[in-house]
Amino acid sequence: xxxxxxxxxxxxxxxxxxxxxxxxxxxxxxxxxxxxxxxxxxxxxxxxxxxxxxxxxxxxxxxxxxxxxxxxxxxxxxxxxxxxxxxxxxxxxxxxxxxxxxxxxxxxxxxxxxxxxxxxxxxxxxxxxxxxxxxxxxxxxxxxxxxxxxxxxxxxxxxxxxxxxxxxxxxxxxxxxxxxxxxxxxxxxxxxxxxxxxxxxxxxxxxxxxxxxxxxxxxxxxxxxxxxxxxxxxxxxxxxxxxxxxxxxxxxxxxxxxxxxxxxxxxxxxxxxxxxxxxxxxxxxxxxxxxxxxxxxxxxxxxxxxxxxxxxxxxxxxxxxxxxxxxxxxxxxxxxxxxxxxxxxxxxxxxxxxxxxxxxxxxxxxxxxxxxxxxxxxxxxxxxxxxxxxxxxxxxxxxxxxxxxxxxxxxxxxxxxxxxxxxxxxxxxxxxxxxxxxxxxxxxxxxxxxxxxxxxxxxxxxxxxxxxxxxxxxxxxxxxxxxxxxxxxxxxxxxxxxxxxxxxx
Numbered sequence: 001x002x003x004x005x006x007x008x009x010x011x012x013x014x015x016x017x018x019x020x021x022x023x024x025x026x027x028x029x030x031x032x033x034x035x036x037x038x039x040x041x042x043x044x045x046x047x048x049x050x051x052x053x054x055x056x057x058x059x060x061x062x063x064x065x066x067x068x069x070x071x072x073x074x075x076x077x078x079x080x081x082x083x084x085x086x087x088x089x090x091x092x093x094x095x096x097x098x099x100x101x102x103x104x105x106x107x108x109x110x111x112x113x114x115x116x117x118x119x120x121x122x123x124x125x126x127x128x129x130x131x132x133x134x135x136x137x138x139x140x141x142x143x144x145x146x147x148x149x150x151x152x153x154x155x156x157x158x159x160x161x162x163x164x165x166x167x168x169x170x171x172x173x174x175x176x177x178x179x180x181x182x183x184x185x186x187x188x189x190x191x192x193x194x195x196x197x198x199x200x201x202x203x204x205x206x207x208x209x210x211x212x213x214x215x216x217x218x219x220x221x222x223x224x225x226x227x228x229x230x231x232x233x234x235x236x237x238x239x240x241x242x243x244x245x246x247x248x249x250x251x252x253x254x255x256x257x258x259x260x261x262x263x264x265x266x267x268x269x270x271x272x273x274x275x276x277x278x279x280x281x282x283x284x285x286x287x288x289x290x291x292x293x294x295x296x297x298x299x300x301x302x303x304x305x306x307x308x309x310x311x312x313x314x315x316x317x318x319x320x321x322x323x324x325x326x327x328x329x330x331x332x333x334x335x336x337x338x339x340x341x342x343x344x345x346x347x348x349x350x351x352x353x354x355x356x357x358x359x360x361x362x363x364x365x366x367x368x369x370x371x372x373x374x375x376x377x378x379x380x381x382x383x384x385x386x387x388x389x390x391x392x393x394x395x396x397x398x399x400x401x402x403x404x405x406x407x408x409x410x411x412x413x414x415x416x417x418x419x420x421x422x423x424x425x426x427x428x429x430x431x432x433x434x435x436x437x438x439x440x441x442x443x444x445x446x447x448x449x450x451x452x453x454x455x456x457x458x459x460x461x462x463x464x465x466x467x468x469x470x471x472x473x474x475x476x477x478x479x480x481x482x483x484x485x486x487x488x489x490x491x492x493x494x495x496x497x498x499x500x501x502x503x504x505x
Contacts, residue, residue, distance in 0.1 A: 059104070066124015070108060071462030073128070074431050080111040080131055081432055082306065083398035084367045088299045092140075092292070093127060096147055099228035101155040101221060108429055115307045117243070118256045121150040133256075134303040138242075140289070140296035141235035145226060149236070149260075152221035153214075215260055216269060223273050230286050233274035240267045294330065295364055298355075301334040305341065312342030329355050336372060345376035363389070367398045370406070379406045395426055401433075404440070413444035424453070431460045448477045455492075464496050471496075 080086060090109045097106055102125075110128030112118070118130040127150050137143035219236065226233045244262055247254065308314060318335035322328065336351035349372050356362075356369040366389045373382035386403040390396060400419045407416035420437040427433050434457040441449035451474035458467040475489045 062123035063107075064124075066107060066122055066126050068462075069122045069124070070110075070126060070429070071460060073110065075461045075463070078113040079432060080113045080306075082111075082131075082302060083401045084364055084371070085131070085134070085299050085302055086111050087367075087398045088295060088364065089129065092144070092296075093147060093151075096144060096225065096229055097151055100148065100151040100225040102151055103155065106154075113306075117254045119146050119150050121153040125154060127151065127154070131303045131306065134296075134300050135307075136242075137239060139235070140293040141226075141232040142239045143296060144229065144231045145222065145233075145236035145239055148222035148225040148229075148231075149218045151225060152218040156217060156221060216266060219266065219270050220273060223270070223277065227277040230289060233277045234271075237267055237270040237274060240270060297330040298333055298364065298368070301330060301337060305334065305337040308338070308341070312338060312344075314338045315342065329358065333368065340372045340375045345372065345378075348372045349376055349378070361389070361392060363393060363396055363399060367402055370399070370402050374402065374406050374409065377409070379410050382406050383410075395422060397423060397427065401436075404436070408440060408443065413440060416440050417444045417446065417449065424456070428456075429460060431457055434460065448474050451477070459496070464500050468493055468496050 086109075089111055093106060093109050104125055106127060107125035108127075110126065112128060112130045114130040115132040115135065116130055117132045117136045119133055120128050122128075127147070129146075133143065133146060137146065223233050223236060226236070240262060243254075243257060244267065247257060305314070315335065315338050318331055318338060321331045322335065325331070332351045333355055336348040336355075339345070339348040339351070349369075352369045352372050356365045359365055366385060370382045370386050373379070373385070383403060383406050386399050386406070390399050390403070393399065400423055404416040404419040404423075407413070407419065417437070417440045420433060420440050423430070423433045424437050434453050438450050438453035438457060441447075441453055451470040455467045455470035455474065458464075458470065471489050471493050475486065475493075478486050478489065480486075
């Protein structure tokens with residue numbers, strides 16, 4: 001059966017790749033996760049060390065599927081370039097994962113630049129969110145409930161267990177589902193949704209049972225995680241109820257509800273389970289979670305402002321809110337973001353300085369102040385601030401990225417390139433870092449560096465042929481005396497060609 005799964009996946013990818021490119025390949029992975037035959041079996045059937053599902057889809061195979069998924073996601077979706085939000089999401093996820101049942105490390109945390117609510121977990125330790133989730137979840141506990149649910153999908157290996165539970169899954173049904181998802185994903189059309197509904201109806205009862213079991217198990221495991229993290233377990237049912245009210249009468253629910261079916265029973269179960277933890281969670285005394293919720297509200301402000309198309313449109317609204325509570329730092333920060341976008345820099349800097357003074361050692365607050373200083377073209381102050389804080393947090397991702405941005409603005413391209421090279425070493429799978437490094441290397445006059453960075457960028461997007469092109473360009477520019485780099489480039493090109501042959505075999 002393991003070989004059959006490998007063959008089926010390889011065949012589907014190859015055939016659909018010819019017809020639909022990255023979108024078709026992305027749909028393969030979506031369908032593998034969501035199709036009627038690819039789901040959890042029973043809510044109490046938890047995997048154990050050496051479980052039978054590993055004989056069907058090993059952790060190594062999951063890792064390979066996750067790498068493919070990540071490349072297609074990079075090619076398909078715009079990722080957020082907000083380094084402070086990325087940092088917050090990664091730190092929050094890392095902290096929450098410590099309280100989860102996850103036995104292997106998280107691989108990648110993805111933030112998609114999309115205002116719609118969505119969150120997902122993929123094989124290989126990949127978790128992602130849309131920026132819209134930050135806007136929609138009202139507090140850090142509600143946000144944590146969604147993240148704990150996604151971590152549960154990973155820890156319980158729902159992907160592998162689903163394949164094991166339905167070893168006789170019909171490949172034609174899978175292909176039909178892929179075609180329907182492809183139509184819908186291409187434009188979100190009613191025709192695509194209708195086709196999807198038709199295909200799903202073929203195995204409706206089985207799909208509902210598996211989907212219900214999978215989601216309820218993830219809810220239960222996620223609530224355990226929330227309780228261990230001293231988070232409000234009632235937040236999960238609050239989030240469910242708000243989504244149900246908001247999308248009850250819409251023609252097409254958000255992607256999150258399509259992939260995480262919501263029912264009255266599921267909401268009721270979440271409430272009942274949460275009551276069991278009422279005596280265990282001491283919310284009022286948890287200063288750490290209170291600080292996290294404050295930081296979360298700052299990130300919500302950033303996400304909301306990102307999607308405001310008219311600069312300054314929210315300024316009056318925030319000023320009115322400050323009349324009710326002049327000391328509300330989250331509203332002050334939201335106002336500062338809007339003012340900075342509207343080029344009213346003096347007041348914006350003053351407002352963020354109030355925030356910074358609350359904790360000058362905070363990465364988020366330092367980054368927030370540096371950002372408005374950079375926007376105000378006060379680069380000497382911004383660079384001094386960032387350099388000082390980097391003494392406390394050497395190599396910190398958002399701080400070095402912001403310092404690099406400021407160095408580029410002051411035409412210190414060599415220094416900016418060094419900062420980005422450091423981040424590329426620390427974050428080798430970050431497509432945004434490689435893109436910025438390629439641009440900065442060009443400004444620094446490092447043509448070889450441009451091609452090397454672009455090769456990595458295209459590789460992470462699954463564009464292997466273009467990656468090889470840039471490696472060959474770099475190879476021609478390498479000094480004959482630099483035999484080590486020459487050998488390294490030759491090996492990389494050979495590895496990529498082998499990967500291409502393997503994908504086509």
